[in-house]
Structure formats: structure tokens, C-alpha cells
Amino acid sequence: MKRTWWKEAVVYQVYWRSFNDTDSDGFGDLQGVIDKLDYLKELGVDVIWLNPCYESPDFDNGYDISNYYRIMDKAGDMATWERLLEEVHLRGMKLIMDLVLNHTSHEHPWFQESLSSLDNPKRDYYIWKNPKNGGPPNNWRSYFEPSAWTYHEPTGQYYMHSFAVEQPDLNWENKQMRQEMYEMMRYWLDKGIDGFRLDVINLLAKQAGFKDADEPEGLSYLGNNPGIHEYLQEMNEQVFRNYDIMTVGEIPFVTPEDGLLYVGEDRNELHTLFHFEVADDMPSWDMLRFKEIQKRWYEGLKGKGTNSQFLNNHDHTRQVTRFGNDGMYRVESAKLLATMIHTLPGIPYIFQGEEIGMTGVRYDSIDDYHDIAMKNKYEEEVNKGREPSSVFEELLPLSRDNSRTPMQWADVEHAGFTDGKPWIKVNPNYPSINVEKEMNESNSVFYFYQTLIQLRKRNPVMIYGDYTDLSADEPDLYCYKRSFEGNEWIVLLNHSDAINNLKRLDLDLNGAELILSNYPASESNELNPHEARIYALS
Numbered sequence: 433m434k435r436t437w438w439k440e441a442v443v444y445q446v447y448w449r450s451f452n453d454t455d456s457d458g459f460g461d462l463q464g465v466i467d468k469l470d471y472l473k474e475l476g477v478d479v480i481w482l483n484p485c486y487e488s489p490d491f492d493n494g495y496d497i498s499n500y501y502r503i504m505d506k507a508g509d510m511a512t513w514e515r516l517l518e519e520v521h522l523r524g525m526k527l528i529m530d531l532v533l534n535h536t537s538h539e540h541p542w543f544q545e546s547l548s549s550l551d552n553p554k555r556d557y558y559i560w561k562n563p564k565n566g567g568p569p570n571n572w573r574s575y576f577e578p579s580a581w582t583y584h585e586p587t588g589q590y591y592m593h594s595f596a597v598e599q600p601d602l603n604w605e606n607k608q609m610r611q612e613m614y615e616m617m618r619y620w621l622d623k624g625i626d627g628f629r630l631d632v633i634n635l636l637a638k639q640a641g642f643k644d645a646d647e648p649e650g651l652s653y654l655g656n657n658p659g660i661h662e663y664l665q666e667m668n669e670q671v672f673r674n675y676d677i678m679t680v681g682e683i684p685f686v687t688p689e690d691g692l693l694y695v696g697e698d699r700n701e702l703h704t705l706f707h708f709e710v711a712d713d714m715p716s717w718d719m720l721r722f723k724e725i726q727k728r729w730y731e732g733l734k735g736k737g738t739n740s741q742f743l744n745n746h747d748h749t750r751q752v753t754r755f756g757n758d759g760m761y762r763v764e765s766a767k768l769l770a771t772m773i774h775t776l777p778g779i780p781y782i783f784q785g786e787e788i789g790m791t792g793v794r795y796d797s798i799d800d801y802h803d804i805a806m807k808n809k810y811e812e813e814v815n816k817g818r819e820p821s822s823v824f825e826e827l828l829p830l831s832r833d834n835s836r837t838p839m840q841w842a843d844v845e846h847a848g849f850t851d852g853k854p855w856i857k858v859n860p861n862y863p864s865i866n867v868e869k870e871m872n873e874s875n876s877v878f879y880f881y882q883t884l885i886q887l888r889k890r891n892p893v894m895i896y897g898d899y900t901d902l903s904a905d906e907p908d909l910y911c912y913k914r915s916f917e918g919n920e921w922i923v924l925l926n927h928s929d930a931i932n933n934l935k936r937l938d939l940d941l942n943g944a945e946l947i948l949s950n951y952p953a954s955e956s957n958e959l960n961p962h963e964a965r966i967y968a969l970s
């Protein structure tokens with residue numbers, strides 16, 4: 433496969449509203465990101481993924497866009513955004529913008545026009561259907577609502593929303609709407625951004641005929657429908673291929689075989705993708721399942737397409753809490769998970785705060801949570817007559833707010849995130865987990881990430897190397913080989929609170945050079961709890 437800058441990049445996700453607040457309104461802002469670019473440069477990341485900062489009524493934290501050409505007041509203004517882009521580029525980093533094409537906000541002028549009458553020219557920019565048997569057109573539910581349809585009395589039709597009522601789905605069958613979206617994408621690319629993270633991009637094409645789903649709770653009927661590849665090839669032809677950029681598609685419900693259709697280098701669609709076989713479909717850590725997933729995705733894309741590797745983001749609780757050990761082995765576990773994500777095939781993503789081992793939270797009341805997904809689900813379940821406290825306990829671990837707590841900069845009020853009242857409570861463990869503390873400890877999670885990133889820049893084997901799992905049947909030990917142009921590396925991970933012995937793996941490490949470990953260098957055959965080692969065999 434061709435070597436390219438985006439395949440060699442480490443991407444850092446800035447959830448700006450929780451990153452750094454410079455105007456004391458309790459929300460992070462773009463100036464706050466500018467003020468921390470030197471920190472990101474020191475970490476060594478190459479690309480910054482900025483969550484949506486376009487104008488929005490903020491029902492879904494910016495994923496409900498009401499003006500694609502204006503910056504949300506909470507975030508700042510266009511002049512500040514342009515200064516951010518300039519400062520990112522001055523530091524030799526790149527900026528990709530999060531873009532939502534599947535739906536707009538209900539406050540977008542297009543939707544307001546579409547609502548106004550059956551024959552409004554913008555009516556067909558959205559998905560309107562007549563009632564069926566006096567109710568919704570079909571039995572589909574949405575991610576955030578019991579039904580994917582909301583009735584509009586004045587025009588006597590239902591409109592579709594794959595997410596919240598406030599997020600009406602666009603009708604990608606409408607050519608004029610597509611052209612207006614392509615024009616908007618070129619507007620941002622012509623400003624000099626380096627690509628897009630494309631929100632639920634495989635949902636753009638809707639299922640032909642809008643028939644009832646066999647399993648209305650399943651949701652997969654929302655994605656990968658006929659027509660999606662035609663849309664993406666048209667988008668690539670009219671937008672992407674004219675720029676030196678990276679596009680990463682968020683693609684739920686996708687298999688490696690289908691995934692290749694989106695990111696195959698001969699497909700002229702997207703550059704890479706996030707699949708959700710781990711983040712959405714693995715409730716708790718299952719090493720054997722994880723290895724099987726890695727094997728299938730490696731074999732499915734090998735030599736033809738590029739995967740992306742992540743274990744947490746703004747939608748999923750923090751990896752050290754969900755998949756590691758955020759208690760007595762928090763530091764070792766954070767470093768082990770980082771070693772895994774940065775040495776597996778695919779582009780590694782760092783969600784803000786992951787690089788200092790930030791953990792998930794458990795607030796005591798539903799009132800401490802803001803996530804529309806959780807609030808709607810809580811209401812839906814309680815409205816069924818279920819006991820509120822048991823619903824709360826059930827939803828708590830899944831709340832997307834668990835990863836959205838403010839970045840922890842220092843052991844000062846609100847962790848140095850804001851001088852105002854934070855929009856969401858700061859994790860109470862900020863006195864012991866914060867950037868300032870990490871920067872003063874040579875053996876911190878931060879400096880371990882910095883070392884991993886530096887290793888990646890100097891060793892193409894981490895990026896382009898073949899992958900062989902040497903531990904497929906081991907429930908806790910994960911050992912794999914990466915090989916490229918005569919270089920062979922072995923990665924050893926003991927994802928367990930117990931000591932594990934290597935002898936079961938029948939490895940020959942004689943003469944191997946220990947490149948990196950999250951424990952003091954040791955030649956022992958016993959791996960400590962959550963110990964990670966990288967060896968160079970040749």
C-alpha cells in the first residue's frame with residue numbers, strides 16, 4: 433500500500449466544550465484549544481480532530497447543526513477558528529473537522545422551510561412520509577427515541593430522525609441538497625482544513641421502501657443501505673479527491689468485508705473508518721473476542737484499506753475504566769491499553785485526557801447528566817413504569833457523559849478547566865490525575881504516550897507491519913508480531929490483575945531488544961499485572 437501522511441498520523445480528539453474555557457462561561461472554547469496547542473505539540477500528535485463547533489441549539493452537543501457556515505457562540509467565532517487553524521499549521525500539525533451529513537438541527541433554515549408546506553422547494557431535503565394505519569410509516573426506533581418518526585400536524589406527515597426529534601434526517605436522494613452539502617464541504621476545505629471525521633456516514637442511504645424492521649430495537653436497518661456507495665463515490669469525486677486530506681468515516685453496524693467497500697484504496701470513497709465491534713458491541717473487556725475482531729479486520733483490510741484504532745471517545749466511557757483497571761493498576765493499565773492501540777494495525781486515536789489516564793465517572797443523580805441519549809432513554813424506560821433508581825443504575829455505565837467531563841489540567845478549582853461553573857461536573861479525582869502532575873513525573877502516562885508516539889515516527893513497522901497473533905487462545909495474554917522490511921517486533925500484553933507466565937507462548941526472545949515497557953526493564957518470563965513490553969527481534 434502507498435505510504436501517506438494520514439496512515440502515519442496519530443490523531444488527538446479535542447472535545448472542545450470540555451477542553452479549556454477561556455471566557456469563564458463554563459464551556460470550553462476554540463481560544464482554549466489555541467492556548468493548549470503547545471501541550472499537544474509536546475505530546476507529539478499529528479492531527480487534531482475537532483468535534484462539531486458549528487452553530488447549533490446544542491440538543492446533542494453540536495451534532496445538531498443549524499448553520500454549517502457559522503461557529504457556535506459557545507465555541508467562539510470564525511476569526512478565532514481561523515486563528516486556531518493557522519496556529520495548528522504553524523506547529524506542523526493538521527486539523528480535521530467533525531461533520532454531520534446525515535441530519536441537521538430542526539432549527540436549520542432548510543428544515544424550517546421544509547416544515548412550512550407540502551410543496552415547499554426544501555420539503556424534499558428531508559424524509560417525509562404519510563401516516564400508515566393512523567400511525568408512523570413503520571416500526572423503526574431511533575438511537576435516541578422510541579420511534580424514528582415524529583408527526584407534523586400542520587402538513588399531516590411524519591418526518592424521520594435516526595437520532596433525536598431535534599435532528600431530522602436529510603434526504604440524500606435529493607440531488608440539489610447533495611450539491612449544497614458538497615459546496616459547504618469545499619468551503620471548509622478551501623479554508624485549509626486537512627479533512628473530516630464523518631458522523632454516522634453509512635446512514636445517509638435509507639432502506640428502500642421503508643419497510644417494518646424484523647427487530648425494531650436493532651437499529652442496523654439504519655445503515656449500509658443500497659445507494660450509500662454511490663453517494664460516497666460522488667462525494668469523493670466532487671470533493672475529497674481534489675484535496676490532500678484524510679476522511680475518517682464513523683460507520684456503525686459494519687463488518688470488515690463491508691468496511692473494505694468504504695475504505696478500499698481502489699474504491700474512491702473514504703480513507704479510513706471507525707467500526708464499532710468493540711466500542712458499541714463489547715459491553716466489557718473480552719480479550720479473546722478482541723483478538724478475534726482484530727484478526728478479522730486485519731485480514732479484511734490487509735493491503736487494501738486502513739483501519740482506525742480507538743477504545744474510547746466522546747460517546748464511550750473512558751478506556752481505563754471500561755476496559756482496563758482504573759483502581760490500583762490505573763497507570764499500568766492506561767499504558768498497556770495505549771501500547772496496544774499504538775502497536776496494532778491502524779491509525780491510533782487519543783481521546784483528550786486518555787494521555788494522562790483520566791477515568792470515567794459515576795454521578796449520583798440523573799440531574800448530573802446532560803447526554804440527550806441517556807436522558808431520553810431514562811425517560812423512555814421510566815415511562816414504561818420501571819423503577820427510576822434501577823433504570824438509572826442500568827444506564828449509568830453507558831452514559832456518554834462518563835467521558836465528557838472536563839479536561840483535568842491542574843490541582844486547582846475545576847481542575848483548571850474554567851473559572852466559571854463547569855457545564856458538567858469535573859471528575860472529583862482531578863487532584864491526583866491532572867496534566868500538571870503528569871508533566872512533573874518522568875514515569876507518567878503522559879510521557880509514556882509521548883514515547884509511544886515518537887517510536888511510531890521512527891519505526892514504520894508499527895504502521896505498515898504485517899500482524900500475526902501469537903496468543904490467539906490466551907484469555908489474558910495478548911502477544912503479536914509486527915514485521916516490515918526485515919524488522920520484527922513482538923508486543924507482549926498481560927491484560928490482567930494477575931501475574932502471567934510467558935512460557936505458555938513458546939516465544940524465543942533470545943537476543944531480543946526491549947524497546948519499551950510500562951514496568952522497570954526485566955527479562956523475567958513473568959509479566960506483572962497489566963505489564964506491556966515491546967521487543968525488537970531484528
Ligand code: ISL
Binds near residue numbers: 595682712748
Ligand atoms: O453513542 C453511541 C452508543 O454508544 C454511539 O453508537 C453513537 O450514538 C453512534 O455511533 C453515533 O454517534 C455520532 O452521531 C450521533 C452523536 O450523538 C454522537 O455524539 C456522534 O459521535 C448523532 O449525530
